[in-house]
Amino acid sequence: MRVVEVISYGGPEVLRIANRPEPEAGDVPGRVRVRLKAAAVHQADLRIRSGQWAAFLGELAPPFVLGFDFAGVLLDAAPGLPEGTRVAGFIPWVSEGTGEGSYAEVIRAAPEWLAPIPDGMDFTTAASVPLSALVADQAVDLLDLPEGSPVLISGAGGVVGRFAVQHAAAAGYRVVALADEDVRHELLRLGAEELVPRGDPADVVAKVRAHVPEGVAAVLDAALIGAPLLPALRDGGTFVSASGERLPDRVRDIDVTAIRPRPDAARLKTILDGVAARELMTRTADIVPLASAAEAHRRAEAGHRPGRIVLLI
Ligand SMILES: NC(=O)c1ccc[n+]([C@@H]2O[C@H](COP(=O)([O-])OP(=O)(O)OC[C@H]3O[C@@H](n4cnc5c(N)ncnc54)[C@H](OP(=O)(O)O)[C@@H]3O)[C@@H](O)[C@H]2O)c1
Incomplete structure (x- = not known):
């Protein structure tokens, strides 16, 4: 099967198509195989x-296959998903630490990772959802604040940020979105x-404090x-980062x-059903063939993409 390997650490050019034995x-x-259509x-x-x-990755080193x-x-x-079910x-x-990611034609998956893709939803839309929506959902869950509490969401125009705006608004929080001015109307529509x-x-x-x-x-x-966002928070507030990088010290x-x-899987199913029902919005920015993964990385690195970049497999 075709995979895209990282052959050594470096720029996008280290992404190369390779052949590996199919699982x-x-x-x-305990693992089931999934023939991938999008990553x-x-x-x-x-x-x-x-x-x-x-x-941070310890012994795991190139060559490996990327992809969440x-x-x-x-x-x-x-369990509960017959062969042939469309899943995300x-x-x-x-x-996992195996270096066997989703830039591949076939993967081995644990059943608890899998939710069925609703009828009518295409694979590229489905692939844009799982990690971003669950990061946002679990981050909002962590807040555990009284309804109506004001929450600032940075990067609200990005993929995780948009989901966070929608999950936080649905949880009853007052959402202040930090993003480019040109997505104002979209984010207000999503619940900010x-x-x-x-x-x-x-x-x-200063603008957050004015509001x-x-x-x-x-x-x-x-x-x-x-850390530069800490002064927007009241004493005893909560700071949740989407990543372990650039975490501020506790003050x-x-x-x-x-x-x-x-x-x-259960929560992902609810989220995918919400996307299918147009109650929740996801966005893909570009759909690029698997063989052009290097180009996909160049675009992702350049930033300013209005949605997820998806590889078509
Ligand atoms: N913990 C996890 O497993 C996990 C999973 C998924 C994502 N994440 C992390 O979550 C973060 C967001 O992910 P994503 O997929 O949503 O990325 P993304 O789509 O690139 O979103 C990031 C957004 O932040 C904006 N931004 C950058 N600097 C900003 C600033 N100073 N003020 C306001 N907005 C700013 C970017 O705008 P421009 O592109 O226009 O600069 C972009 O819209 C990433 O750092 C990612 O690594 C973590």
Whole structure:
């Protein structure tokens, strides 16, 4: 089968198409095979490929196959999911530690990663959802604040940020979105109460404080801005980062946490059903063939993509 390997740490050019033996039914107990149709490109893929996470990955080193999110067709039956079911999910790539990601034609998946793709939803849309939506959902769950509490979401125009805006609004929070001015109307439609345009952090904090003078109860940092956002928070507030990078030190009794998402098939099914019913919005920016993964990484690295970049397999 075709996979895209990272042949050594480096720029997008280290992504190369390779052939690997296709997994066989039952070759890893408890795992089922999924023939992939789409996989998503994440910021973490770029950091892993460049070597930025090399120390953190321990013995896992190139050549390996990147990729968290996937959508495809089950080749083996899983509990409640017959062979042939269209499924989506994400590989917990770092904790799995096998280097067998979703930039591949066939993967082995744990049944608890998998949710059925609703009828009528295409594979590329489904692949844009799992990790981003679950990160956002689990981050919002962590907040555990009284309804109506004001929450600042940075990077609200990004994929995780958009889901976070929608999950936080659905949880009854007052959402202040930090994003580019040109997505104001879209984010207000998704449930934000106010948009603070991105810019100099001191200016951003002043605008947040102008809207919520007592300071927000929580920051959900999907742009990884870190410490410069702390002055927007009230004493004893909560700071949840989408990643372990750029975590601020704890000050003024502010609780600081990094989200470590876990697969949750039941929740993912609800989210995918919500997307199918148009109650929840996801966005894909580009759909690129698997063989052009390097180009997909170049675009992701350049930033300013209005949605997930998806590899078509
Ligand atoms: N813990 C996990 O497993 C996990 C899983 C998924 C994602 N994440 C992390 O979550 C973060 C967001 O992921 P994503 O997929 O949503 O990435 P994304 O689509 O690139 O979103 C990031 C957004 O933040 C914006 N941004 C950057 N700097 C900003 C600033 N100073 N002020 C306001 N907005 C700013 C970006 O805009 P421009 O592109 O225009 O600069 C972009 O819209 C990433 O760091 C990612 O690694 C973590």
